[in-house]
Amino acid sequence: SYELTQPSSVSVSPGQTARITCSGDVLTKKHARWFQQKPGQAPVVVIYKDFERPSGIPERFSGFSSGTTVTLTISGAQVEDEADYYCFSLGDNYLGMFGGGTKLTVL
C-alpha cells in the first residue's frame, strides 16, 4: 500500500537545523512536495520535486531525496518557521497521499 510516514514532532532552538523526514516506497518512483501549514491557514508549498524551492521561499528551506526517504531541512530555523509540515506525493494509481504531518516547535 502507498503510505508516507513522518515523525509526529520535531523540536529545535532558534538558529539550529531542523530536519523532517518522510518515508514511503512510492518515493523511489515519485517526487515529493513539502507544505508548511500554520493554524487557520491553507498549506503553502516550501519544496517541490524533492529539492526545488519555489520563488519567495527562504533559502534556509531545502530538500533531499535518497531511496525511500525525503528530508526537509530548515537551516537556522526561525521562530516564524514553527508550523505543521506535510509531505505529499502521488501513487501509481493516480491517488494523492499526504504524510501524517510533523509539528515543528522552535523555542
Added chain:
Amino acid sequence: EVQLVESGGGLVQPGGSLRLSCAASGFTVSSNYMSWVRQAPGKGLEWVSVIYSGGSTYYADSVKGRFTISRDNSKNTLYLQMNSLRAEDTAVYYCARDLLPDSSSDYWGQGTLVTVS
C-alpha cells in the same frame, strides 16, 4: 490573479448530502488539474479527489462511491458532491489547483467547513 473560493459547507446530519463549490478566477478550471483536500479538526491533511483536464477522476478509498468531483465549464467552478455523509467526513474542505509533486506552484482556496452531526 488566481483565486479559488469555496462555498457550500455547513451542518448536515449523518446520511445526508452536501455539494461544495469552488469558484475559480484568473484561470480556466477545465484546463487544469483540480483537487479536493480535507482536514478534520486538529488532524492532518487528507487527499480526497482529483479531476484531470481531460476529465479523468480519482478518489480516496475513504470517499469512493460516496463523493463525486465535477466541474461546470460555463461557471468556471469545481464541485464536490458528497452523499451518505458520516461523522468522520467532518472537516475543512479545500480545493486546490496543480497539487502535483513536480508543480512549481499550486493554489488553494480558504476552505469550507463541513460538520456531520
